[in-house]
Amino acid sequence: AQKVTQAQTEISVVEKEDVTLDCVYETRDTTYYLFWYKQPPSGELVFLIRRNSFDEQNEISGRYSWNFQKSTSSFNFTITASQVVDSAVYFCALSSGTYKYIFGTGTRLKVLA
Amino acid sequence: KAGVTQTPRYLIKTRGQQVTLSCSPISGHRSVSWYQQTPGQGLQFLFEYFSETQRNKGNFPGRFSGRQFSNSRSEMNVSTLELGDSALYLCASSPTVGTIGADTQYFGPGTRLTVL
Numbered sequence: 001a002q003k004v005t006q007a008q009t010e011i012s013v014v015e016k017e018d019v020t021l022d023c024v025y026e027t028r029d030t031t032y033y034l035f036w037y038k039q040p041p042s043g044e045l046v047f048l049i050r051r052n053s054f055d056e057q058n059e060i061s062g063r064y065s066w067n068f069q070k071s072t073s074s075f076n077f078t079i080t081a082s083q084v085v086d087s088a089v090y091f092c093a094l095s096s097g098t099y100k101y102i103f104g105t106g107t108r109l110k111v112l113a
Numbered sequence: 114k115a116g117v118t119q120t121p122r123y124l125i126k127t128r129g130q131q132v133t134l135s136c137s138p139i140s141g142h143r144s145v146s147w148y149q150q151t152p153g154q155g156l157q158f159l160f161e162y163f164s165e166t167q168r169n170k171g172n173f174p175g176r177f178s179g180r181q182f183s184n185s186r187s188e189m190n191v192s193t194l195e196l197g198d199s200a201l202y203l204c205a206s207s208p209t210v211g212t213i214g215a216d217t218q219y220f221g222p223g224t225r226l227t228v229l
Contacts, residue, residue, distance in 0.1 A: 045220035103156040
C-alpha cells in the first residue's frame with residue numbers, strides 16, 4: 001500500500017525564520033510522482049511542485065526549495081525567510097500507476113509577524 | 114486560462130436530502146477528480162472521471178456518485194445526506210499526459226457542504 005506521512009501537525013515560526021516541512025512516503029512502485037500543495041484559508045489547493053522518482057535533483061524556486069532523497073523516502077520542503085503570507089496548510093502527495101494521489105494529513109504553518 | 118470552477122461555493126442541506134455539486138475543469142483538461150476534505154479524515158479521494166467514464170473510485174458508499182459530460186464538466190451527487198457528509202468537496206482537473214499517475218492536478222476552490 002502507499003502512504004504519505006507528514007508528522008508535523010502544526011509549526012509556528014516568526015517571520016524571516018527558515019522552516020522545513022517534512023514528508024515521508026511509502027510505495028512499492030518504482031515509478032511514482034511526488035507533489036506539494038499549499039492550502040491557504042480560502043480553501044483552494046495550490047500546486048507548488050511535482051517531482052518524479054527518477055529525478056533526485058533538488059529544486060529551488062525563489063524562497064522555496066525541495067529536497068528529495070530516495071534513500072530515506074523523503075521529500076522535504078523548506079521555506080527560506082518565511083513571510084506571513086506563507087501561513088497555510090501544506091500537503092504532500094504521492095501518485096503512481098497503482099494508486100492515484102494519496103495525500104498526507106497536512107502541516108499547518110503559522111508565520112507570526 | 115481560467116482555473117477550475119466549482120458551484121455552488123456553499124451549501125446547507127438537511128439530513129436525508131440529496132445534493133448535486135458541479136465542477137468545470139480547466140479548458141483542455143479531460144480528467145476530473147473529486148475529493149472530500151474533513152478535519153478528521155483529511156483529504157480523501159472519491160472518484161475520477163476521464164472521457165465520461167469513471168476511471169478510479171475511492172472507498173465511499175454508493176450514496177456518492179458522479180458523472181462527466183462530453184465537455185468534461187463533472188457533477189457529483191450525494192443522496193440521503195448524513196451529518197458526516199459535512200465537508201469541503203474539492204474538484205481537480207488534469208490534462209492527462211498519458212502516463213498513469215503522472216498528472217498534476219489543479220484544484221478548484223471547493224464547495225463547502227453543511228448538513229444539519
